[in-house]
Amino acid sequence: DAGITQSPRHKVTETGTPVTLRCHQTENHRYMYWYRQDPGHGLRLIHYSYGVKDTDKGEVSDGYSVSRSKTEDFLLTLESATSSQTSVYFCAISGRPSYEQYFGPGTRLTVT
Amino acid sequence: TQLLEQSPQFLSIQEGENLTVYCNSSSVFSSLQWYRQEPGEGPVLLVTVVTGGEVKKLKRLTFQFGDARKDSSLHITAAQPGDTGLYLCADAQGDTDKLIFGTGTRLQVFP
Numbered sequence: 001d002a003g004i005t006q007s008p009r010h011k012v013t014e015t016g017t018p019v020t021l022r023c024h025q026t027e028n029h030r031y032m033y034w035y036r037q038d039p040g041h042g043l044r045l046i047h048y049s050y051g052v053k054d055t056d057k058g059e060v061s062d063g064y065s066v067s068r069s070k071t072e073d074f075l076l077t078l079e080s081a082t083s084s085q086t087s088v089y090f091c092a093i094s095g096r097p098s099y100e101q102y103f104g105p106g107t108r109l110t111v112t
Numbered sequence: 113t114q115l116l117e118q119s120p121q122f123l124s125i126q127e128g129e130n131l132t133v134y135c136n137s138s139s140v141f142s143s144l145q146w147y148r149q150e151p152g153e154g155p156v157l158l159v160t161v162v163t164g165g166e167v168k169k170l171k172r173l174t175f176q177f178g179d180a181r182k183d184s185s186l187h188i189t190a191a192q193p194g195d196t197g198l199y200l201c202a203d204a205q206g207d208t209d210k211l212i213f214g215t216g217t218r219l220q221v222f223p
Binding site for chain 2: 031033040041042043044045048050056058090092099100101102103104105106
């Protein structure tokens with residue numbers, strides 16, 4: 001299994017509070033991705049990174065920001081959480097673009 | 113924007129039955145991947161198919177890629193409860209760094 005962890009695994013927070021989710025990999029892969037998974041929508045890309053300090057938006061990036069200061073860590077921040085951001089968040093890594101991705105175990109976020 | 117449609121959305125069967133799930137695209141696939149996601153976990157890659165007409169087997173799972181590279185199927189022979197999960201297809205988006213995922217087929221296999 002690819003060495004990829006996410007923290008926290010579960011979080012409940014209140015509307016308007018900032019939240020940061022962390023993805024950590026030990027594979028030294030160049031590409032990292034953040035997805036959200038919601039019933040009826042499948043996996044949707046939020047942001048991704050193609051190298052340290054190199055990031056780009058996905059299809060549902062509004063309300064989210066990311067940072068990657070080291071190869072192994074990719075952070076997803078909700079500046080001011082809203083109830084619509086209640087979801088399961090998955091991080092994925094890939095050794096090359098557009099090819100196989102390896103997923104973390106997910107973070108279940110509830111915004112009340 | 114490419115759309116990936118998977119069917120059926122839900123499938124509930126008894127152990128030992130055979131089944132097929134489908135993934136269809138609004139445009140030609142670049143490189144199609146199949147993933148399985150078990151409850152409470154992240155998706156896990158099963159296979160990648162690249163060439164039109166390609167057939168790959170993984171134990172009781174058979175993956176086919178359409179000749180025109182716009183459709184794919186996953187056939188499971190003699191399903192087992194351990195096959196339960198969400199099956200997702202995904203396509204590499206051309207020369208970008210991204211995948212696009214279908215909405216999945218949720219399979220439940222009862223003992």
